[in-house]
Amino acid sequence: MKRIGVFVCKCGTNIAGTVDVEAVVEAAKKMPGVVHAAEYTYMCSEIGQTMIQDAIESEKLDRIVVSACSPRLHEPTFRKAAEAAGLNPYLVEIANIREHCSWVHKDEEEATKKAIAMARTAVAKAARSRELEPSEISVEDRALVVGAGIAGIQAALDIADAGYEVDLVEKSSTIGGRMAQLDKTFPTLDCSACILTPKMVDAASHPNINLITYSEVENVDGYVGNFEVTIRKKARYVDMEKCTGCGICYEKCPSKVDNDFDEGLAQRKAIYVPFPQAVPNKPVIDRPNCRWFEKGKCAVCQKVCPTEAVDFEMEDEIVEQKYGAIVVATGFDLLKLDDFGEFSYGKHPDIITSLEFERLINASGPSGGKLVRPSNQEVPENVVFIQCVGSRDKSRGKPYCSKICCMYTAKHAILIKEKYPDTQAYVFYIDVRTGGKEFEEFHRRAVENYDATYLRGIVGKVFPDGDKLLVHGVDSLSGRTVEIEADMVVLATAMTAREDAGAVSRLMGVSCDSHDFMTEAHAKLRPVETHSAGIFLAGACLGPKDIPETVAQASGAAAKAIGIISKETLLSDPCVSEVDESTCTGCMNCINVCPYKAISEKTLEEKVHGKVVRRLVAEINEVLCQGCGACTVACRPGAMNLRGFSNDQILAEVDAVCL
Amino acid sequence: MSVNAEQQAFEPLIVVFGCNWCSYAGGDLAGTSRMTYPPNVRVIRVPCSSRVNPNFVLRAFQRGADGVVVAGCHPGDCHYVTGNYYARRRLSALRRFLEFIGVEPERFEVHWISGSEGAKFARVMEEVTEKIRALGPNRKMRDVR
Numbered sequence: 001m002k003r004i005g006v007f008v009c010k011c012g013t014n015i016a017g018t019v020d021v022e023a024v025v026e027a028a029k030k031m032p033g034v035v036h037a038a039e040y041t042y043m044c045s046e047i048g049q050t051m052i053q054d055a056i057e058s059e060k061l062d063r064i065v066v067s068a069c070s071p072r073l074h075e076p077t078f079r080k081a082a083e084a085a086g087l088n089p090y091l092v093e094i095a096n097i098r099e100h101c102s103w104v105h106k107d108e109e110e111a112t113k114k115a116i117a118m119a120r121t122a123v124a125k126a127a128r129s130r131e132l133e134p135s136e137i138s139v140e141d142r143a144l145v146v147g148a149g150i151a152g153i154q155a156a157l158d159i160a161d162a163g164y165e166v167d168l169v170e171k172s173s174t175i176g177g178r179m180a181q182l183d184k185t186f187p188t189l190d191c192s193a194c195i196l197t198p199k200m201v202d203a204a205s206h207p208n209i210n211l212i213t214y215s216e217v218e219n220v221d222g223y224v225g226n227f228e229v230t231i232r233k234k235a236r237y238v239d240m241e242k243c244t245g246c247g248i249c250y251e252k253c254p255s256k257v258d259n260d261f262d263e264g265l266a267q268r269k270a271i272y273v274p275f276p277q278a279v280p281n282k283p284v285i286d287r288p289n290c291r292w293f294e295k296g297k298c299a300v301c302q303k304v305c306p307t308e309a310v311d312f313e314m315e316d317e318i319v320e321q322k323y324g325a326i327v328v329a330t331g332f333d334l335l336k337l338d339d340f341g342e343f344s345y346g347k348h349p350d351i352i353t354s355l356e357f358e359r360l361i362n363a364s365g366p367s368g369g370k371l372v373r374p375s376n377q378e379v380p381e382n383v384v385f386i387q388c389v390g391s392r393d394k395s396r397g398k399p400y401c402s403k404i405c406c407m408y409t410a411k412h413a414i415l416i417k418e419k420y421p422d423t424q425a426y427v428f429y430i431d432v433r434t435g436g437k438e439f440e441e442f443h444r445r446a447v448e449n450y451d452a453t454y455l456r457g458i459v460g461k462v463f464p465d466g467d468k469l470l471v472h473g474v475d476s477l478s479g480r481t482v483e484i485e486a487d488m489v490v491l492a493t494a495m496t497a498r499e500d501a502g503a504v505s506r507l508m509g510v511s512c513d514s515h516d517f518m519t520e521a522h523a524k525l526r527p528v529e530t531h532s533a534g535i536f537l538a539g540a541c542l543g544p545k546d547i548p549e550t551v552a553q554a555s556g557a558a559a560k561a562i563g564i565i566s567k568e569t570l571l572s573d574p575c576v577s578e579v580d581e582s583t584c585t586g587c588m589n590c591i592n593v594c595p596y597k598a599i600s601e602k603t604l605e606e607k608v609h610g611k612v613v614r615r616l617v618a619e620i621n622e623v624l625c626q627g628c629g630a631c632t633v634a635c636r637p638g639a640m641n642l643r644g645f646s647n648d649q650i651l652a653e654v655d656a657v658c659l
Numbered sequence: 660m661s662v663n664a665e666q667q668a669f670e671p672l673i674v675v676f677g678c679n680w681c682s683y684a685g686g687d688l689a690g691t692s693r694m695t696y697p698p699n700v701r702v703i704r705v706p707c708s709s710r711v712n713p714n715f716v717l718r719a720f721q722r723g724a725d726g727v728v729v730a731g732c733h734p735g736d737c738h739y740v741t742g743n744y745y746a747r748r749r750l751s752a753l754r755r756f757l758e759f760i761g762v763e764p765e766r767f768e769v770h771w772i773s774g775s776e777g778a779k780f781a782r783v784m785e786e787v788t789e790k791i792r793a794l795g796p797n798r799k800m801r802d803v804r
C-alpha cells in the first residue's frame with residue numbers, strides 16, 4: 001500500500017476565501033492510500049516546503065499530493081522540495097484548487113466539494129505514479145537570434161560577450177530595425193542613430209557574432225539544446241566578399257522605387273542600401289524592380305562595379321545549423337489604416353503616420369531633417385497630432401494601448417518647437433499615459449515649456465480644403481467642437497504584430513495571443529521564456545513597448561539563452577513514451593503519428609519452443625520524444641504508454657473525478 | 660420529487676480533458692482573471708489532445724459523467740505540431756460512434772481554446788454545463804452500481 005501525504009495550501013485567502021481547507025484536509029485523510037494530510041497558509045514558502053519534507057521523513061511518505069495553485073506555476077517548486085527530502089520528484093502530484101477552483105467559483109460549499117474531488121483525483125493519479133529518471137542530452141554551445149532590431153542586436157551582443165557564438169539573422173539587408181528609422185528618443189532626446197549605430201557596428205565587428213542579413217528562418221526542428229534550423233539566405237546579387245561598398249552602382253542605377261526605410265517618403269534605386277549607415281553597408285538588388293530581371297537589359301550596375309561584385313546568376317542559399325537556444329526578436333508593424341476613412345490617410349500627402357513624421361524630421365531622412373509638408377515642401381504652421389489611431393479601439397482597431405504614442409507625440413511637439421518656434425502643435429488625446437522614468441516630466445515640458453496645445457477629445461473628420469487640412473474634433477473638457485486649419489496631420493497609429501508573426505510563431509512552436517503577439521510563459525515571472533524550452537522572446541514581438549524595456553528584455557532573454565548554452569548537458573524530461581515489448585505487435589502505427597521521428601523499428605530475437613523467432617517492435621528515442629502521447633492512442637495493442645500521464649493514471653483520474 | 664423538480668435540481672458532471680499547453684493554461688487564465696464558470700466542470704490535465712484515448716471518454720461516461728469535453732490547441736497551433744489534427748479526426752469518429760450506440764452526441768464536444776483565451780474557456784464551460792443540464796443525466800452508459 002502506498003503512503004500518500006496530502007498538503008493543502010490556503011494561499012492566504014486566495015484559496016481559503018472560497019474553499020473550506022480544513023474540510024479538504026479531513027476528506028483527504030479518508031482517501032485510499034492517504035496516511036497524512038495537513039494544511040498551511042503558503043505551501044510554497046520555505047516553511048510550507050519544510051513541512052512537506054519533514055512529513056516525508058516522519059510519516060515515511062512515498063507519494064505527495066499538493067492541493068494548491070496551477071502545476072504550471074509551482075509543480076517544479078514542489079518537485080524540487082520533494083527531491084531535497086530524498087523522494088523522486090515525479091512522485092509529486094498537484095491538485096490545482098486555485099486557478100481551477102477557488103478563483104472561478106463563488107459558492108463555498110460547491111467550491112469545497114470540487115476541491116475535495118480534485119484532491120481525490122490527484123491522489124488517485126499519485127498512487128499510480130512511478131519513479132522516473134531524466135536522461136542527459138548534449139547541448140550545442142551556439143545561439144540563434146532572429147531579428148536584428150535593437151532587441152536582437154542587444155541579445156546577440158550579450159550572448160557574444162559571454163563568450164558564445166551567435167548567429168544574428170535579419171530579414172532585411174541591414175540590421176538596425178525600427179530604431180534606425182527614428183530621429184530622437186524620449187525622454188532624453190538622445191539621437192537614435194547616435195546610440196544605435198555604434199551598437200550595429202559592435203554587432204558586425206564582434207568576433208563571436210555572425211551576421212546573416214537578407215535571410216529568413218525557414219524551418220526549426222529539434223529541441224532545447226539541439227535545435228536544427230534551416231536558414232534561407234536570399235540572393236543579394238552582390239558578392240559580399242568582392243563589394244567594397246563604394247556606391248557607384250546605386251548612383252548609376254536607372255530604376256527608382258519608393259524606399260520602405262523612409263516609409264515611402266523618398267525613393268531609392270533598384271540596387272540599394274536602405275540608409276547610409278546600414279550594416280553591412282553593401283547593396284542588394286531588389287529583384288522585382290530591377291530592369292535586368294524584368295527585361296533582360298540594363299546591367300548598368302554590373303558594368304560600373306569596379307570589383308565585379310554584381311552577379312545576376314546568384315541563387316538563394318540554404319544553410320543548416322544547430323543551436324542550443326533561440327531568441328526571437330521580430331519586432332512590430334503599424335496598423336493598416338484602411339478602416340479609418342475619417343482621417344483621409346493616403347488621400348493627401350500631408351496626412352502622415354508618426355513613423356513617417358520620424359523620417360521627415362530625421363536629419364538623415366528624405367528632407368534632411370527639415371520638417372516640410374510633403375505636398376509643397378513648405379514648413380507647416382499648424383501641426384495636428386491625433387492619438388490612439390486604432391489603439392484602444394475595440395471595434396475597428398486594437399483594444400490595447402500602444403504604450404509609446406503619448407511619449408513620442410510629446411517628443412514630436414518638442415522637436416517641432418525647437419526647430420520652428422512659430423509652428424504650433426495640437427494634440428488630440430483620450431488620456432495621456434506617461435508611466436516611466438522621467439516620462440511625466442517630459443510630457444509636462446512639452447505642454448509648459450514648448451507650448452503644445454493638448455485637447456482632450458476625439459477627431460471626427462480630417463479633410464483637405466484647398467492647400468489646408470481641416471480637422472474637426474471635440475474638446476471634451478470644454479464641451480465645444482474644435483476646428484483647426486492644419487498644414488500637417490500626424491496619426492499615432494497603433495502598433496501591431498508583424499504581418500508574418502503568426503507564421504513565425506508556428507515555426508518556433510511559440511503561442512500567440514489573439515493579436516498575434518507572441519506569448520511569454522508567465523506574464524509576470526517568466527516574461528522572456530516561452531513554453532517551448534530553449535526559445536526566448538524579446539522586444540515588441542511580445543507587445544507594444546519602448547526602447548528601454550526592449551533592451552532590458554533582450555538582455556534578459558540573452559541571460560536565459562546563456563543559461564542553456566553554457567551547460568554541457570541538460571537533463572531531459574523523463575515524461576516520454578515507452579513501449580511494452582511483450583505486447584507490441586510491430587504494426588508501427590505509432591511511427592506515422594510521431595511528429596518528432598522519435599520511434600523506429602527494432603528486431604527482437606526470441607526463443608519460442610526452442611526455435612529462434614524474429615519479430616518487429618517499436619523503439620523510442622527518449623531524447624527525441626517530447627511526450628505528446630499521440631503514439632499511445634494510435635497503438636492498437638496498447639503497448640505504448642506515456643510516463644507521467646500513463647493510461648492507468650488517467651483512467652484512475654477519470655474514475656476519481658466521477659466518484 | 661417530481662420529474663420536473665428532479666430535472667431542475669440536476670447538476671451535471673462535466674469531465675474536461677485539457678491540453679497542458681493551451682486549454683489548461685486558458686483555464687488558469689480564467690482563474691487569474693477571476694472569471695466564473697459553474698463548478699460542475701472537472702479538468703484532467705493531459706499533455707496534448709492527441710493523448711486523449713477514446714477509451715478515456717467512454718470510461719468517463721461509464722463512470723457517470725454527464726458530459727465530456729476535450730479541449731486542445733487551435734488547428735495549426737499544436738504545441739506538438741500535429742497532435743490536434745489526429746485528435747480532431749479521431750474524436751469526430753468517436754462522436755459518430757456515440758450517436759451510433761445511442762448516446763446523445765451533444766454530450767461530447769471538442770473545443771479549441773488557446774492559452775490566451777481565458778474568457779473563451781469560461782464561456783465554453785458555462786455553455787456546455789447549461790446544455791448538458793438541459794439534456795438531463797447520462798443514463799445510457801452509466802454503470803449500474
